[in-house]
Amino acid sequence: MKKLLAVLVVFLAFAACSKTHEGIVSEEEMSKTAVKTGIKLDDGKIEMLGYYTEPRKPRHGEPFKLVSFWRFKEQIPDGYQLFFHFESEDGEERFTADHEFLDGKVKELALGKIIKDVTTIDKLPLTFDTETMFIRGGFFKDKDRLVPEDKFNDGKNRAEIGSIKITKPNILKKQMEVYVIAGNSRSQTKIDGLLDESYWLNSSKDDKFWLSDGSELSPVKTTVMAVMDHKYLYIGFIANDNDIYAELKNNDDPLYDHDDVVEIFIDPTGTATPYYEIQVSAAGVKFDSKFSGGRRKNRDDSWDSGIVYGVSLNGTLNEPADKDHNWTAEIAIPWKSIVSEPPKDGDKWKVFFHRINRHTNTKKAQKGDFSSWTPPYSGDFHNIKYMGDLIFVYEEIL
Secondary structure, rough: OOHHHHHHHHHHHHHHHHOOOOOEEEEHHHOOOOOOEEEEEHHHHHHHEEEEHHHHOOEEOOOOOEEEEEEEEEEEEOOOOOEEEEOOOOOOOEEEEOOOOHHHOOOOOOOOEEEEEEEEEOOOOOOOOOOOOEEEEEEEEEEOOOOHHHHHHHOOOOOEEEEOOOOOOOOOOOOEEEEEOOOHHHHOOOOOOOOOOHHHOEEEEOOOEEEOOOOOEEOOOOEEEEOOOOEEEEEEEEEEEOOOOOOOOOOOOHHHHHEEEEEEEEEEEOOOEEEEEEEEEEOOEEEEEEOOOOOOOEEEEEEEEEOOEEEEEOOOOOOOOOOOOOEEEEEEEEHHHOOOOOOOOOEEEEEEEEEEEOOOOOOOOOOOOOOOOOOOOOOOOOHHOEEEEEEEEEEOOO
């Protein structure tokens, strides 16, 4: 009996020393795949041994995994989670990922063992516009972080882990040329929303609108076009729509939260100081505002664009029972409302053209409800760093 007890004690002691759980790997398994790091945190109690990504070269717009290898002398302090920050070559943080180590599946880690954790990133952002991605990371709780050793500490208590190559970015930034209405055609100009003047036929136009996140073309067709004369910049829209909807009636009502609208953002200097937002709804109501100093900064709704505009419906407003076809908007923006004098031949302005396609309360939101001529790569139409270009060309069109 004593022998049996002795064997049992030895077995239990051996089992305790050989504790195993999900994520434990051998040195050989890690060595085959990982970029070695040897980063120590929390006075050496935690060591990051290495990492790799799946796939090896993450692709824009697709998910990827960051696989990391760790060894612990003590348990992770209560409440602390693993975090990673992903930066571009200029040090700008582009996105982050954090989670409980091993997704919280293991409450007591095997000390001294090599443990593999997998962090899954839903999508490498399309806007990550460099070919190398730098990784910073560690463990955090609220605003506190476990401190990495000095030689790996970036000064923000994040470990400088390393870098990985990613696919070549493909950021879409469109251009549109704006031609001058010929003198003998100016007499036909009538801002009624019909877009039936000959110069609209001959103008630059684009009917490829993208989902605002830039992932694909919108299934809802929108066409934008532009011309100019000595007084105005003219923008025309054709918005295909089988259910034209707009209920707000007062200028500067929050059209963007409620109605079918087309939107124009203009940044004449490319500095966002200032930039202008103009909206027209399918009901013929306008909203305009001015911003200065950056994205969404110093909003001024008292600014009046002075636009002359017209809307025409090929359908019926707010009648969901029938099938509509489209609505059109014709917008004349006075040069004097945004600049002291018209642009010169060859000048470029930064612009966005957006569309919001709303529905009656009986219908749910649909794919393509928020679309853009050139995508802002965000749910926020004010992501102005991705604006396209208007190029002013002093050639006349009839």
